[in-house]
Amino acid sequence: EVQLVQSGAELKKPGESLKISCKASGYSFINYWIVWVRQMPGKGLEWMGIIHPSDSQTRYSPSFQGQVTISADKSITTAYLQWSSLKASDSAIYYCARPSVMLRDGWVDPWGQGTLVTVSS
Amino acid sequence: QSVLTQPPSVSAAPGQKVTISCSGSTSNIGNNYVSWYQQLPGTAPKLLIYENNKRPSGIPDRFSGSKSGTSATLGITGLQTGDEADYYCGTWDTSLYAGVFGGGTKLTVL
Numbered sequence: 001e002v003q004l005v006q007s008g009a010e011l012k013k014p015g016e017s018l019k020i021s022c023k024a025s026g027y028s029f030i031n032y033w034i035v036w037v038r039q040m041p042g043k044g045l046e047w048m049g050i051i052h053p054s055d056s057q058t059r060y061s062p063s064f065q066g067q068v069t070i071s072a073d074k075s076i077t078t079a080y081l082q083w084s085s086l087k088a089s090d091s092a093i094y095y096c097a098r099p100s101v102m103l104r105d106g107w108v109d110p111w112g113q114g115t116l117v118t119v120s121s
Numbered sequence: 122q123s124v125l126t127q128p129p130s131v132s133a134a135p136g137q138k139v140t141i142s143c144s145g146s147t148s149n150i151g152n153n154y155v156s157w158y159q160q161l162p163g164t165a166p167k168l169l170i171y172e173n174n175k176r177p178s179g180i181p182d183r184f185s186g187s188k189s190g191t192s193a194t195l196g197i198t199g200l201q202t203g204d205e206a207d208y209y210c211g212t213w214d215t216s217l218y219a220g221v222f223g224g225g226t227k228l229t230v231l
Binding site: 035045103105114 | 123153154155156158165166167168171172177209211212213215217218219220221222223224225
């Protein structure tokens with residue numbers, strides 16, 4: 001079974017750093033991109049960026065370029081999303097998911113269970 | 122402001138049929154496949170439809186998808202209270218070189 005299991009909820013203060021994880025299993029990790037998707041409270045889904053674990057090639061959506069860093073460790077089939085200095089506006093649920101092999105086929109499946117990030121002083 | 126446009130909400134009675142629209146442009150829907158996702162309250166999105174009209178294993182045939190030009194439609198027949206959820210369309214945007222989603226549509230089964 002293809003699975004993506006994310007790390008647990010986080011409560012952080014503004015200015016702190018954070019790295020959340022997404023552990024993949026049940027498929028060849030290096031053959032598929034991983035995408036991170038943000039869902040702010042009561043809002044829709046936003047495509048943040050993708051990484052190909054085989055060579056860590058990354059592409060960020062313009063809104064997220066420079067705001068976050070996406071990385072992966074293929075030795076432990078895990079992808080990461082990190083912030084160097086959190087803001088209150090980063091409070092959201094973050095999902096990792098696996099896009100279709102051909103990105104332009106445009107579908108995403110499966111999804112991780114989500115990681116709730118709360119940034120509050 | 123989402124790249125793809127969906128109605129904020131739709132509603133229908135149990136047993137009835139509902140459709141949800143998704144509008145885009147030639148850089149996304151017009152030249153790429155459309156997918157649909159169901160997000161039940163408090164859960165992660167789940168793939169319902171991919172490549173315009175294909176259903177993953179386990180998705181009942183009450184759910185259907187279609188595409189015409191730069192718009193797509195999700196259809197749900199035989200509505201059940203368990204179908205109450207947010208529904209999102211998604212596709213690839215060739216100009217952005219990124220995936221894009223609609224703003225989501227909340228389905229209420231009255």
